[in-house]
Amino acid sequence: MQVPFLNLQPQHQALRTEVLAALAATYDATRFCLGADVENFEKTFSTTFGYARTLGMNSGTSPLHIASLCGGFGPGDEIITTPFTFASSCWGISYVGAKPVFVDIEPDTWCISPAAIARAITPKTKGIVVVHIFGQPARMDEIMTIARQHNLFVVEDCAQAVGAQYKGASVGGIGDCGTFSFYPTKNLGACGEGGAFVSRHAAVMDRAQLLRVHGSPKRYTHTAVGFNFRMDGFQGAILNIKLKHLAAWTARRRAIAARYLSGIKRPDVQLPIIPAYGESVWHQFTLLHPQRDTLRAHLEKWGVGTEIIYPGPMHLQPCYAELGYQPGRLPVAEHASARCVSLPMFPELTDAQVEHVITSLNAF
Ligand SMILES: Cc1ncc(COP(=O)(O)O)c(C=O)c1O
Structure with a gap:
């Protein structure tokens, strides 16, 4: 699939x-x-x-x-x-x-x-x-x-x-x-x-x-x-x-996110959270993984598209070199940038596609 x-x-x-x-x-x-x-x-x-x-x-x-x-x-x-x-x-x-x-x-x-x-x-x-x-x-x-x-x-x-x-x-x-x-x-x-x-x-x-x-x-x-x-x-x-359709699309994104959150069962994955103060509208469903390139290659073999959003934090971008930030200065952002992988997330995904993403991930 x-x-x-x-x-x-x-x-x-x-x-x-x-x-x-x-x-x-x-x-x-x-x-x-x-x-x-x-x-x-x-x-x-x-x-x-x-x-x-x-x-x-x-x-x-x-x-x-x-x-x-x-x-x-x-x-x-x-x-x-x-x-x-x-x-x-x-x-x-x-x-x-x-x-x-x-x-x-x-x-x-x-x-x-x-x-x-x-x-x-x-x-x-x-x-x-x-x-x-x-x-x-x-x-x-x-x-x-x-x-x-x-x-x-x-x-x-x-x-x-x-x-x-x-x-x-x-x-x-x-x-x-x-x-x-x-x-x-x-x-x-x-x-x-x-x-x-x-x-x-x-x-x-x-x-x-x-x-x-x-x-x-x-x-x-x-x-x-x-x-x-x-x-x-x-x-x-x-x-x-x-x-007129946005509320329904957001509800669908939330249902997909809920399924990803309950279905993905891997100790090596850091999943996104739903904080007590309000739920995301899930523009992206992004997780962290220590071997994200190997994980992405595995998912690609299973037919699952992924993206890295965002691979380079802004404080280390060439356009801001003059500000003098060095790697290690903002460790949490750098950790996330080095490990993040975004999964398919759009309202028109079918239930079967969502299940396939979960199965593929759990099989890694
Ligand atoms: C967080 C964030 N801010 C600003 C923008 C800029 O929006 P636009 O591409 O419409 O100029 C984007 C989107 O591309 C974004 O993701």
Whole structure:
């Protein structure tokens, strides 16, 4: 049996007729940049997850850039973040000339460690970029307590965690702002690029809205140096359709994760956990194994696709060499990077495929 790591075909074939009809309507109405489809999506996204407002954007990286500007980050500021993430989480910090300060992660959730944040604070610390990695919510209460004590601006990178809740609250609405990616492989994927920005502060939303479109509160008046970070109309129309299915897709991801957790029986595997404060939306199902390359080769022989997400922690990436981190500095993140393997995880996996992944793993 073949179990691909990811297959976007079944979801897009199932929605094909509905999506193409919506695209035709957007096309005929020439609603190409922002417009009614994007506004509808923003409203539904807000009501679904309990945000006051949402701003649709052109990627998950753009709202991270905007977040840094809204937080007032700039040269000379230190922003504490996690090394165990996709690079983009750090770009927003670097784009504005601030310095990323990488701290270690928790050994079980693989999210940023609140204790490590507390130890890294200096008079220059201005903010924290939290990443809910693989869809797992980070320990927000502890992080917000530290942030309040030191007057720090907290960005939640929810690119992988759309719909995840921390103690019943949607991630993205707990910190000072939240950012989302709708890259096609994400839990809520556009057919192209897309992202969103949310904040519980009206003033932050106003600033983000201004920066999204050329710093322009009215046509040809520019009160700030802004960007073109607009979401396009086609993506808004597609995301409107897909958002209706997200709860069911998340439930299916959770059922698959539950089966992996109960079915995989190997003492040499470290499985992900479900913390008491809230369950992951399982963007990835990632485990740690000391011989992950041999394990991957074995799974490949059994027809099971896997990926290494992420093989190199950010503090050791060449682009941040000037920061001077050496191997061994952040041992938990380095341990996870050296051992992580992600299994197939998408809602359209069949029960038989899930069982095949488990059988293959247990036979290693
Ligand atoms: C954690 C994280 N942050 C940010 C991004 C950036 O999103 P995008 O690729 O839409 O710019 C991604 C996804 O690629 C991500 O996984």
